[in-house]
Amino acid sequence: MSKRIDSHQHFWKFDPVRDSWIDESMSNIQRDFLPEDLEPLLSENQxxxxxxxxASQSEEETHFLLDLASKNDFIKGVVGWVDLRNENIDERLKFFSDQKKLKGFRHVVQGEPDDFMYGEAFRRGIAALKPFNYTYDILIFERQLPAALSLVKDFPNQKFVIDHIAKPNIKSETIYSWKSGIEEIAKYDNVWCKISGMVTEADWKNWKPEDLKPYLDVIFENFPIDKLMYGSDWPVLNVASDYNEVVKTLEDYISKFSIEDQNKVWFENANGFYEL
Structure with missing residues (x-):
């Protein structure tokens, strides 16, 4: 069994006000999820x-995750939040720069207007990341792919990774506009992609692995194998599945790949991208 890294998961102490996105339809994740909840799932799946x-937009969140990482060796890296639009962004990045486990940043762009990534202040923040060797996770819906494409073109030296394959609408089986966006963005050398968050875009109650296959096909046909990494999106995945099932779905899909390619998806690519 090769090494494995889960490149995408969350921790939180549930706060109904701050975490209002976790609504009643997601009642089974309206509770705390901490390292002691995840560790057995990781070890069970090698x-x-x-x-x-x-998962929330504050520097407190970054400190919270770094604190957990300092106490739990299995948390190999943290993707935090900082206000990229802040005028003193350089100062904030410098402040965090001695935190060895802090690898990059993310903003919940899926919750912003579709033109958010064209904003001058946001782009100034993106430009500030490279000198500190920070990565950036792109969290969008498929309709925001054109803005993401513009971003990755304009910052060719910045390392980007697309979270949750850009959230296609798997439940309604629409694929074409998402597919054409993926075909374009996958051409850029500075873009990686996380195979994550798919079950929550499918029909929560009734999805089957074959529902995901057309979307996985597009990802594997367009991105080079050394740009793809596995992420569970735990504990959010619990609204539609469980940890073991999500792992098994990808295991089955890539079972025909060479061992070398499987290792890339499970370990090497995330390890290299985040410099874990």
């Missing part, structure tokens, strides 16, 4: 570590 990704 993962040696994970990358904890921000």
């Amino acid at each position: 993962f040696e570590g994970c990358v904890a990704v921000q």
Whole structure:
């Protein structure tokens, strides 16, 4: 069994006001999810570590995740939040720069207007990341792919990774506009993609692995194999599945790949992208 890294998961102490996106339809994740909840799932599925990704938009969130990472060796990296539009963004990045496990940043762009990534202040923040060797996770819906494409073109030296394959509408089986966006953005050398968050875009109650296959096909046909990494999106995945089932779905899909290529998806690519 090769090494494995879960490149995308979250921790939180549930707060109904701050975490209002976790509504009643997601009642089974309206509780705390902490390292002691994840560690047994990782070891059961042969993962040696994970990358904890921000779920709320505050520097407190970044500190919270870094604190968990300092106490839990299996948390190999943190993708935090900082206000990229802040005029003193350089100062904020410098402040965090001694935190070895802080690998990059993310903003919940899916909750912003579609032109958000064209904003001058946001782009100034993106430009500030490279000198500190920080990565950027792109969290969008498929309709925001054109803005993401513009971003990755304009910052060719910045490392980007697309979270949740850009959230196609798997439940309604629409694929074409998303597919053409993926075909374009996958051409850029500075873009990686996380195979994550798919079950929550499918029909929560009734999805089957074959519902995901056309979308996985597009991802694997367009991105080079060394740009793809696995992420569970735990605990959000619990609204539609469980940890073991999500792992098994990808295991089955890539079972015909060479061992070398499987290792890239499970470990090497995330390890290299985040410099874990």
